[in-house]
Structure formats: C-alpha cells, structure tokens
Amino acid sequence: VQVAESGGGFVQTGESLSLSCSVSGLIFEDTIMGWFRQAPGKELEPVSCIDWYGRGINYADSVKGRFTIARDNAKNTLSLQMNSLKPEDTAMYHCAVFRSCGPEAIKRLSTIGSYWGQGTQVTVSS
Numbered sequence: 001v002q003v004a005e006s007g008g009g010f011v012q013t014g015e016s017l018s019l020s021c022s023v024s025g026l027i028f029e030d031t032i033m034g035w036f037r038q039a040p041g042k043e044l045e046p047v048s049c050i051d052w053y054g055r056g057i058n059y060a061d062s063v064k065g066r067f068t069i070a071r072d073n074a075k076n077t078l079s080l081q082m083n084s085l086k087p088e089d090t091a092m093y094h095c096a097v098f099r100s101c102g103p104e105a106i107k108r109l110s111t112i113g114s115y116w117g118q119g120t121q122v123t124v125s126s
Helices: none
Strands: 002-006 009-012 017-024 033-038 045-050 057-059 067-072 077-082 091-098 112-116 120-125
Touching: 002 091, 017 033, 017 091, 017 120, 033 067, 033 077, 033 112, 045 067, 045 077, 045 091, 057 067
Parallel strands: 009 120
Antiparallel strands: 002 017, 017 077, 033 045, 033 091, 045 057, 067 077, 091 112, 091 120
C-alpha cells in the first residue's frame, strides 16, 4: 500500500491550504480514510475521517467548521480543505487508512489504521 500526501506549506493565520493524498495498493472505494496530524511534542490527533462513499464524515472538535474532507473514489484520492487556519494547526499532516469513522471514533487514536503516508508539513504563522 502506498499513500502520498501533498499540499502543505507555510501560511499566515486565517489563510487556507488544501491537502491531497493519492492511494494505491488497496481497494480504495472499500476503505475508510482519514487525516491525522502530529505537532512536535504532542500526541497524534485524528483530524477527520470519511466513509466509503463520503456520506459518513466526522471531524475533531478542534477543526470542525473550518476543515472539509472529501474523496474521489474514481481517482483514489483524498483531500482536506483547511480554512481559517490557526497557529495551533501547525503540524505534520498524514493521510491514513482508518478502522472506523464515527463521532466517537474520531476521538480515539486506535481508529487510525495500519497504512499512512510520510506526511506533509503545515505551518501557520501568527
């Protein structure tokens, strides 16, 4: 399984970034996907997840209303639109296979599955 993220960068508070992820080596349309992030010295944080057909979507409270996840099963891609970015959003963002996607599952580290990419760095300056 190969997972590759792109789209990170350096932005100012309030600006936007769009992350993309391409996945190969699995049946993408049968796989729950999501994003998690890790800031230096902090624990992994699941950010958002999306079920097979994009109908079940959940977000961490910290990003709700600002981030939007989407998937394209025809292209085996996952995206994360991040608006109104804050300095506390600064982290390495990883696209990953998730084991489940629900309002409680998104709060658990155990929901992150066995495959994820190298990550893309997002830095938000104040």
